[in-house]
Every structure is written in C-alpha cells, then in structure tokens.
Amino acid sequence: MQIVDAVKNAQQKLVKSDSARLDAEVLLCSVLKCERTHLYTYPEQSLSSKEIRSFDELVALRAQGHPIAHLIQKKEFWSLELKVTTDTLIPRPETEILVQAALNCIPNETPCSILELGTGTGAISIAIASDRQLANITATDIKHSALQVAQLNAESHHLNNITFVKANWFDIKNIDTYDLIVSNPPYISNDDPHLVQGDVRFEPESALVSGKEGLDDLYIIITGAKKHLNTNGWLLLEHGFQQGKAIRQLLEENNFSTISTLKDYSNLDRVSLGQWLS
Numbered sequence: 001m002q003i004v005d006a007v008k009n010a011q012q013k014l015v016k017s018d019s020a021r022l023d024a025e026v027l028l029c030s031v032l033k034c035e036r037t038h039l040y041t042y043p044e045q046s047l048s049s050k051e052i053r054s055f056d057e058l059v060a061l062r063a064q065g066h067p068i069a070h071l072i073q074k075k076e077f078w079s080l081e082l083k084v085t086t087d088t089l090i091p092r093p094e095t096e097i098l099v100q101a102a103l104n105c106i107p108n109e110t111p112c113s114i115l116e117l118g119t120g121t122g123a124i125s126i127a128i129a130s131d132r133q134l135a136n137i138t139a140t141d142i143k144h145s146a147l148q149v150a151q152l153n154a155e156s157h158h159l160n161n162i163t164f165v166k167a168n169w170f171d172i173k174n175i176d177t178y179d180l181i182v183s184n185p186p187y188i189s190n191d192d193p194h195l196v197q198g199d200v201r202f203e204p205e206s207a208l209v210s211g212k213e214g215l216d217d218l219y220i221i222i223t224g225a226k227k228h229l230n231t232n233g234w235l236l237l238e239h240g241f242q243q244g245k246a247i248r249q250l251l252e253e254n255n256f257s258t259i260s261t262l263k264d265y266s267n268l269d270r271v272s273l274g275q276w277l278s
C-alpha cells in the first residue's frame with residue numbers, strides 16, 4: 001500500500017473526528033518518523049507490512065477517541081516538543097497565555113524564584129525556564145509518574161534550573177518563599193458534561209476535576225499562596241471560563257493587589273493574577 005492510499009483509508013475510518021485528514025497524516029508521520037511534507041513529496045512510497053500494522057493500530061485507537069497526543073506520545077507547547085503520557089494532562093494552547101503572563105512578571109536579566117504547583121508534563125516550568133535562564137524554579141506534582149515525564153522533558157530541553165518535587169500543593173518539604181507562584185490546577189466541576197466527551201475522557205481525572213464548582217484546588221492555592229510569596233510577588237492561575245469573577249473575588253478576600261483576568265484565544269476569562277504587596 002502507498003502513502004496516499006493509507007491516508008485516504010484512514011481518513012474514512014476517522015470520519016467521527018473533525019480533523020480526520022490531519023489525524024491520519026500525523027499518525028502516519030509518527031509511524032514513518034517523518035514530517036508531514038514527506039507524505040506530499042512521496043505519496044507513492046510503499047509501506048512495509050509492519051508500518052501498515054502499526055498505522056492501523058493507531059488509527060483504530062484514534063477511532064475509539066484516544067487523543068492524538070497520547071498516540072504519538074508528544075505535544076508541542078511554546079514551540080517546545082514535550083513528551084506526554086496518560087499520567088499527565090495534555091498541554092493546551094491557552095496555557096501559553098499563563099506562561100506569557102508569568103514572563104511579563106519576571107525581569108529578563110534578574111534571578112528570581114518560582115514555584116509551579118501541579119506541573120504535569122512540566123510544560124509551564126519548561127517554557128518559563130527556556131525563556132528565563134536566571135529563574136530558579138521548583139515544580140511540584142502529587143504524582144510520581146507525572147514528575148518522571150516532566151523530568152525527562154526538562155532534560156530533553158537541557159534545562160537544569162528546575163527542581164522537581166513530589167508534593168500536594170503547599171505541603172512541600174523545606175518550602176521557601178517565592179517571587180512568583182504559578183499553577184494550572186484541576187478546575188472542572190465534577191458533574192461537567194464535557195468530562196464524558198472528547199480527549200478529556202482519557203486524561204487523568206486528578207488533573208481535571210476539582211469538586212462541585214471546580215474551585216476546590218484553586219481555593220487551596222489562593223489561600224495558601226500568601227504565606228509563600230515574597231513582597232511584590234505574583235500569583236498566576238489558569239481557571240475555567242466561568243470562574244474569573246470567583247477567582248478575582250478570592251484574590252481580593254485574601255488581600256492580593258493589582259488583580260486582573262486575561263482572556264484566552266476564544267475571548268473567555270482564562271488566567272487571573274494578583275500581587276502580594278505586604
């Protein structure tokens with residue numbers, strides 16, 4: 001079978017996906033270890049029976065709904081390729097807004113200390129570290145398996161200014177105070193209907209769901225952060241699109257200043273921040 005036919009067949013099997021053609025191409029590239037341009041440059045290249053078998057397996061899993069990032073075990077974030085497994089949340093494009101907001105709070109040529117809570121693949125810390133060589137970052141996760149993935153990702157990008165620590169939110173051994181605390185915690189309500197649709201079905205619930213209103217972990221982080229921020233330090237949080245008001249209110253009740261909310265690419269509330277002045 002030739003590349004062109006393999007892609008066409010797979011596209012038909014993936015009709016339920018709204019990106020069937022792209023899915024088919026990305027999966028075939030992962031089997032052939034090539035770029036997508038290769039498929040268009042050599043459409044008549046024949047596939048070996050082993051390649052066809054591997055491709056068919058991936059297409060069948062995709063047809064069942066498994067996320068592309070799990071099938072090819074990687075995802076691009078902040079122009080960095082990251083390893084992804086079923087132990088971690090798949091990094092989302094909107095989380096880059098959180099990274100940009102964090103970078104805006106961190107001077108370029110000045111050392112600063114950062115704490116990331118719930119790092120998953122390490123995406124946020126790795127993106128910050130790659131743009132701020134003088135940052136000294138501690139990144140936590142409650143899951144050992146996630147920390148292993150994050151550590152591998154940091155190593156593959158040759159970053160040695162991130163220390164990975166197993167911890168439940170602020171329950172960190174030898175906890176310090178920081179210039180910036182950042183987190184994309186779980187924030188989906190436990191009865192949100194989206195949990196039974198699409199990619200999230202295959203992601204760890206511990207990275208997604210946080211109580212009745214989706215605010216349980218955000219509450220722990222906001223109330224706990226002030227004890228661990230240096231004067232003028234920043235707290236930056238990703239949250240659900242309907243949680244902006246609640247988060248701003250929580251920041252205010254906890255005496256944060258300079259509070260604001262940033263919109264995501266769909267113009268929805270997604271990231272809120274506040275500064276600790278005292």
Ligand code: GLN
Binds near residue numbers: 089185209238
């Ligand atoms: N943004 C993710 C989603 O809506 C959720 C990530 C999270 O809970 N931190 O699927």
